[in-house]
Amino acid sequence: VNQSSSVVLMPQVAIVGRPNVGKSTLFNRIVGHREAIVGSQRGMTRDRKTAETDWNGVRFNLIDTGGIDQGSSENLLRQVKSQVMTAVDIADIALLVVEGREGPLPVDHEIALDLRRRGITLILAINKCDRPKAADEMKLAFHELGIDLMYVIAAEDGFGVADLLDTVIGLLPETTDVGIERNLPTRVAFVGRPNVGKSSLVNALLGSERVIVSDQPGTTRDAIDTLLESNGRQYILVDTAGIRKRSRIGTHAEIASVAMARRRLKQADIALLVIDAEEGVTRQDLHVASDANRIGCGLIVVVNKWDLVDEEEESLRPQVEGIVRERLGRMRYARVVVTSANEGSGIDSILPLVDEVVQARSRRVPTA
Incomplete structure (x- = not known):
């Protein structure tokens, strides 16, 4: 059997941030199943990983990236950062994930600055909010990053993720079907x-x-x-x-x-x-x-x-x-x-x- 499918060019969303802020947990939450490895050990994700997903009928590719860790070896940091920025360069939207309980760190500022310089649509996801009442306080703390679109979430249990995704799909370009039939x-x-x-x-x-x-x-x-x-x-x-x-x-x-x-x-x-x-x-x-x-x-x-x-x-x-x-x-x-x-x-x-x-x-x- 010669299987074929139409080639579809879908929007791209990249998840970026430093290690251990919950990027892969958010990736798995959005995709709907465990695609990326998660854990408390720093640097669990190193390469970039892509999965097709959808929200309210809008399809897009979600890219999980490695954590930019200033404490890792110079060579590994260079390679990870290169992978992250390659993902950003092909993406339509970047979700910058930060850790709400720790507040903004210098590395968060550096990553936000790099992303703004690339001119990509940027959304801040303030993760690990274990008390919804603390959401406003967390937003206030992260205003200094200079990102207008901010959402407080808890990727582990799904709090706030629906609102985040509603904004994401509202900013995405339309999916393009180029209509070419190819073998799988x-x-x-x-x-x-x-x-x-x-x-x-x-x-x-x-x-x-x-x-x-x-x-x-x-x-x-x-x-x-x-x-x-x-x-x-x-x-x-x-x-x-x-x-x-x-x-x-x-x-x-x-x-x-x-x-x-x-x-x-x-x-x-x-x-x-x-x-x-x-x-x-x-x-x-x-x-x-x-x-x-x-x-x-x-x-x-x-x-x-x-x-x-x-x-x-x-x-x-x-x-x-x-x-x-x-x-x-x-x-x-x-x-x-x-x-x-x-x-x-x-x-x-x-x-x-x-x-x-x-x-x-x-x-x-x-x-x-």
Whole structure:
């Protein structure tokens, strides 16, 4: 069956602010289900995440962004801020979320100033109001940010969110249906252990730093969806958090991240299992491959970081596919590609291989 849909250009709303003010809680409240990981640990969201939603019949895309944390490392702060401002630049409205109980902080002033300089329609959401009677007092405290549209809310229980959304949809431009029929995108999930280069591969395919990359394991926490168009075909690239052994999953953030990664694997057409060329196929890699096999999505093994192998291992490159398949056991049907995201080698082979696997799977699907 060749599924298609009309291409619709929808308004964009970006949620921005410093860490731990409830941005992801508000995102989940508006979307209507748990899409973004939330918790009390600072910096739970790092990349930007988009979900389609609607309010009173008005559809729009909602973008959750990472918290701008002046206390994080300079490199990570730079990357997070770049992601936030990219979201703002494509958005029609920015919701600046602040913490009502703490009052305005210097970082809130800095973010508000950056947003005003970009000329975007700006709404202030003063969150974590546990006493509705304190709403006026909170508004008065935040007047110094110079934002005319202010709403006091409690994203956790929904207080004030309806009024906020009524204003949002009243300011949004109309949805545009360009009327072009296209095949639905192929969903490609990048899965594997932490720090094997999943985000680097996504960025290499996109040609831009859409996903934050760091040598710190576990930099990606949410599952990040990005639409890519190449040679007339569309793909949704899903960068997921690294899947560790259960015994090594400690924090609430990691537990939620791994659960989301497994959920996104179930929604994928193709799973790209990324492994470390220096370490080969580990027992944990086999568990992830087994998950993909059980779910029924196509499986491609990406042997990444080939630039780091020594000269002795380099001589084995022609045999890599056979070695990997032998290790995969009953999943030996998987296609194998060798890459180096850092050097760009093998990247051009990934999407054609995805297309081949999709076509092979469609030939095996019986029609009624």
